Amino acid sequence: MEQLTMLLSGFATLFQDPWTLILAVFGVAVGIVIGALPGLTATMGVAIILPFTFGMAAVPGLTMICGVYFGGVYAGAVTAILLRIPGTPAAAATAIDGYELTKKGEGGKALGVATFSSFTGGFISILMLVFLSPILASFALKFSAAETFALAVFGLSIIASISGSNPIKGLMAGFLGLIIATIGLDPMGGFPRFTWGIPDLMQVPFIPVMIGLFAASEAFKTIGESDIAAKTAVALKNIIPTRETFRHIAGTVLRSTFLGAFIGCVPGAGADIAAFVAYNEAKRFSKHPENFGKGEVLAVAACESGANGCTGGAMLPMLTLGVPGDAVTAVMLGALTIQGMQPGPLLFRDHADKVFTLFAGMLFCYVIMLAMGLGSLRFIGKLLQMPKSVLTPLILALSIVGSYAINNNTFDIGIMLVSGVIGYVMQKYDFPPSPVVLALIMGPMAESNFRRALTMTGGSYDFLWTRPITVGFLLLAAASLLLPVVRYLLARRRSRAAAA
Amino acid sequence: MKSVTFSMLGAVCAGVLVLGGSAFAADYPSKQLELVVPYAAGGGTDLLARAYADTAKNYAGQAIGVVNKTGGAGAIGLSDIARGKADGYKIGMGTVEMSMLPHMGQNAAFTIKDFTPIARLNAEPSAISVNKDSPLKTVEEFLEFAKANPGKIRIGNSGPGAIWHIAAAALEDKAGITVTHVPFDGAAPAITALLGGHIEAVTVSVQEVASHVDGGNIRLLAVLDNQRHPKYPDIPTLKEKGVDVAVSTWRGIVGPANLPADVVAKLSDISAKTAADPAFQETLKKMNLTAAYLDAAGFKDAIEKDNAFFEEFMAKLGIGKK
Numbered sequence: 001m002e003q004l005t006m007l008l009s010g011f012a013t014l015f016q017d018p019w020t021l022i023l024a025v026f027g028v029a030v031g032i033v034i035g036a037l038p039g040l041t042a043t044m045g046v047a048i049i050l051p052f053t054f055g056m057a058a059v060p061g062l063t064m065i066c067g068v069y070f071g072g073v074y075a076g077a078v079t080a081i082l083l084r085i086p087g088t089p090a091a092a093a094t095a096i097d098g099y100e101l102t103k104k105g106e107g108g109k110a111l112g113v114a115t116f117s118s119f120t121g122g123f124i125s126i127l128m129l130v131f132l133s134p135i136l137a138s139f140a141l142k143f144s145a146a147e148t149f150a151l152a153v154f155g156l157s158i159i160a161s162i163s164g165s166n167p168i169k170g171l172m173a174g175f176l177g178l179i180i181a182t183i184g185l186d187p188m189g190g191f192p193r194f195t196w197g198i199p200d201l202m203q204v205p206f207i208p209v210m211i212g213l214f215a216a217s218e219a220f221k222t223i224g225e226s227d228i229a230a231k232t233a234v235a236l237k238n239i240i241p242t243r244e245t246f247r248h249i250a251g252t253v254l255r256s257t258f259l260g261a262f263i264g265c266v267p268g269a270g271a272d273i274a275a276f277v278a279y280n281e282a283k284r285f286s287k288h289p290e291n292f293g294k295g296e297v298l299a300v301a302a303c304e305s306g307a308n309g310c311t312g313g314a315m316l317p318m319l320t321l322g323v324p325g326d327a328v329t330a331v332m333l334g335a336l337t338i339q340g341m342q343p344g345p346l347l348f349r350d351h352a353d354k355v356f357t358l359f360a361g362m363l364f365c366y367v368i369m370l371a372m373g374l375g376s377l378r379f380i381g382k383l384l385q386m387p388k389s390v391l392t393p394l395i396l397a398l399s400i401v402g403s404y405a406i407n408n409n410t411f412d413i414g415i416m417l418v419s420g421v422i423g424y425v426m427q428k429y430d431f432p433p434s435p436v437v438l439a440l441i442m443g444p445m446a447e448s449n450f451r452r453a454l455t456m457t458g459g460s461y462d463f464l465w466t467r468p469i470t471v472g473f474l475l476l477a478a479a480s481l482l483l484p485v486v487r488y489l490l491a492r493r494r495s496r497a498a499a500a
Numbered sequence: 501m502k503s504v505t506f507s508m509l510g511a512v513c514a515g516v517l518v519l520g521g522s523a524f525a526a527d528y529p530s531k532q533l534e535l536v537v538p539y540a541a542g543g544g545t546d547l548l549a550r551a552y553a554d555t556a557k558n559y560a561g562q563a564i565g566v567v568n569k570t571g572g573a574g575a576i577g578l579s580d581i582a583r584g585k586a587d588g589y590k591i592g593m594g595t596v597e598m599s600m601l602p603h604m605g606q607n608a609a610f611t612i613k614d615f616t617p618i619a620r621l622n623a624e625p626s627a628i629s630v631n632k633d634s635p636l637k638t639v640e641e642f643l644e645f646a647k648a649n650p651g652k653i654r655i656g657n658s659g660p661g662a663i664w665h666i667a668a669a670a671l672e673d674k675a676g677i678t679v680t681h682v683p684f685d686g687a688a689p690a691i692t693a694l695l696g697g698h699i700e701a702v703t704v705s706v707q708e709v710a711s712h713v714d715g716g717n718i719r720l721l722a723v724l725d726n727q728r729h730p731k732y733p734d735i736p737t738l739k740e741k742g743v744d745v746a747v748s749t750w751r752g753i754v755g756p757a758n759l760p761a762d763v764v765a766k767l768s769d770i771s772a773k774t775a776a777d778p779a780f781q782e783t784l785k786k787m788n789l790t791a792a793y794l795d796a797a798g799f800k801d802a803i804e805k806d807n808a809f810f811e812e813f814m815a816k817l818g819i820g821k822k
Contacts, residue, residue, distance in 0.1 A: 047541030051550045054783070141696035185573065188683055190604070190660030199579065199609060202572035267692045268685075322711050323692040330688060331542030337711070338547075338786045344715040407570045448685065455682050456654055456698065 010356035020060040027064035028368045031071020038085045038211050039402020042072030043327045058339035063361035070365050074118040081110045085215035089272035090307040092437045093279045100295030108236035114304045115373040121257040121305030123366045125312025128261050130359050133320050140265045140317040145452035146463035150473035152446035157481035158280040159435040164293040167484045173431045177439025187448035200411040206440045208403040208412040212419025213433040219395045220424040222388050236381030249301040252282050256302040257309035264313020270326030271307040278306025319343050529562045536592035537568045538577025549593045555780040559770045582614035584756040588763035594754035599807040603814045604661050612807050616759045617799040619771035620752035623792035624705035625725035626667035629718050639722040650678035654699040656690030667747040668703040669817050675743045707788050768796050
């Protein structure tokens with residue numbers, strides 16, 4: 001219980017320093033704004049705020065960075081739920097059921113659940129970071145290319161469960177994503193594939209594709225509707241979830257938090273993967289998996305607690321081993337280095353007091369995030385009362401700005417618009433967009449790690465069945481992929497038999 | 501009368517133009533400068549650029565805005581600098597990729613001739629690093645083992661055709677050994693794999709492994725440089741061991757080709773003062789970056805030398821242009 005004493009003294013130090021508390025509040029606010037804007041991710045928010053911390057002391061500066069990180073991961077859900085614009089890649093999973101809830105007039109409930117789930121997931125994952133880091137850190141290093149490949153295959157298999165009513169169309173959308181993911185530099189050979197000599201295509205800019213598929217396609221659809229001048233929805237209500245709702249989501253939130261923290265530990269896997277895996281597992285454990293995709297509040301709870309559970313998990317190998325778990329923590333590693341707190345095994349020995357004050361600051365950031373999230377929802381909900389004729393151009397403008405902002409490259413706006421048209425056609429013919437996004441995240445991860453594993457074994461395929469973690473993930477993948485398809489085919493045969 | 505007025509007007513106009521022109525050069529910089537960074541915000545190149553902008557604005561008398569233009573392993577941002585208007589208001593962070601990308605099969609839209617070197621700020625040499633549990637204790641043992649067991653040593657690098665891949669390939673070539681190259685998405689995942697014992701060695705920079713060397717988890721065997729590393733004076737260079745390989749990454753300020761001479765002079769002056777500024781040096785030290793200032797002429801020579809090396813070497817390795 002040495003950690004508990006250290007954490008309590010960390011809190012004592014923290015609350016003697018109002019400057020740190022103010023910066024934490026400021027950081028969370030900046031994070032929420034950045035996360036809610038499409039194209040601006042938590043990674044970018046942290047990178048933008050980083051130079052401002054150079055002149056600060058270590059703890060206040062790093063606490064502010066954590067605030068931006070947490071707020072950014074959370075706020076991607078707000079626009080995903082209200083407008084079907086995922087502010088961050090992780091929120092693409094939240095958008096599936098969150099937006100359906102909004103269409104049913106339950107946007108307030110979805111936002112409330114998302115906020116509480118994000119808070120719970122994040123808070124618990126930080127506690128895991130404080131108390132379990134020695135155990136989980138050694139686990140992170142066990143992941144080699146073979147294990148990461150298997151995790152990516154498992155991630156791809158989730159396509160079956162996020163496909164909505166027709167898994168065959170979902171699989172087709174997933175394959176479209178995989179095909180798009182082959183455009184760009186070959187991850188192992190370095191040769192350009194399908195780029196037609198255009199340097200902008202050497203790395204598929206994935207976020208513009210996502211914004212196009214979700215936000216722009218929705219805007220295009222709205223333009224074609226006849227009631228465009230009408231007000232869209234009533235005010236948000238029931239933001240604070242009822243006791244029944246809390247009881248309903250508790251198990252899912254806890255499970256997703258642990259999943260998220262675990263995935264966060266794995267080098268190279270971040271909040272986006274955590275959100276999709278949490279969605280899949282929530283559906284697997286649910287008594288009513290058929291409700292998923294049609295506005296299931298459990299899905300929102302799972303994605304958000306998974307994504308925020310990832311924050312503590314991703315920081316764990318970064319702090320204890322000095323290896324970043326994802327893109328955000330890679331930037332944070334730089335921030336710690338600049339503050340003279342070199343992450344790695346020596347960090348806890350040389351800077352224990354600062355580290356535990358920082359942990360206290362992280363927990364404080366999550367409490368602030370909860371308060372700010374709930375406080376701002378009513379205001380944000382006003383967005384929905386705007387007529388579509390005003391809202392739609394605004395969404396398109398935001399989509400353009402967001403696509404440009406990632407790389408400061410106008411080419412990406414074109415990619416966003418093309419994806420928007422494709423997304424519009426897909427929507428018309430009932431093809432779900434989220435499998436495309438998932439395939440874009442997981443496809444390159446699976447490909448490069450498969451080939452890396454082959455390089456490392458000298459061309460032998462033995463790694464597929466000799467490594468326990470790899471085998472476990474591959475079996476899970478087979479189950480995830482095949483069960484929904486089998487279930488769908490059986491149901492169809494039964495209904496045909498009934499008709500005949 | 502009319503024609504006189506017109507010719508006077510013309511003369512005045514011409515005068516204004518001439519004055520305006522010279523006034524421009526003397527006043528330079530008279531507005532904010534744009535510093536293009538070809539890599540993402542928060543990375544090493546970006547942090548260096550921001551540290552530079554922060555100090556250099558005091559000497560330039562103008563704000564310097566950092567703009568990240570990422571993509572194509574740096575090709576997008578570097579092309580953007582090369583295509584910039586040669587008036588000195590768009591400069592950029594040139595990196596070693598400037599001299600590498602033109603020789604790879606990627607149709608880079610520039611060569612080193614499209615840039616005006618202004619000042620090198622930083623350089624980081626490659627090093628051979630192994631896990632602390634590795635049975636290979638010295639660089640001699642490493643080379644001996646590699647010779648006896650071709651392909652057994654798996655060296656992680658930061659990406660196919662990236663600088664640390666070239667470093668490992670150059671090591672192979674000059675030491676007469678055969679290794680297995682394992683590309684990762686950047687140096688950090690390669691180091692993680694080394695820490696986990698999934699590969700035998702990495703050839704990333706000393707700076708990138710420094711924290712793990714200090715923490716006792718990674719052992720440096722040799723530095724691929726012409727002189728020993730100031731932070732680790734006990735670690736030999738490969739050159740001392742008879743293998744003549746030196747590969748470093750570098751970063752510095754460049755502009756588009758054909759910058760006016762007085763603009764280059766002014767920017768060189770600003771960069772020299774910035775590089776010598778204690779605040780800038782302190783920031784570099786905090787970020788574990790090694791200061792390696794070179795003036796415009798020295799920088800130009802270094803770039804040309806690297807360019808010739810990569811052109812020849814990549815063709816030899818078969819990763820060059822077809």
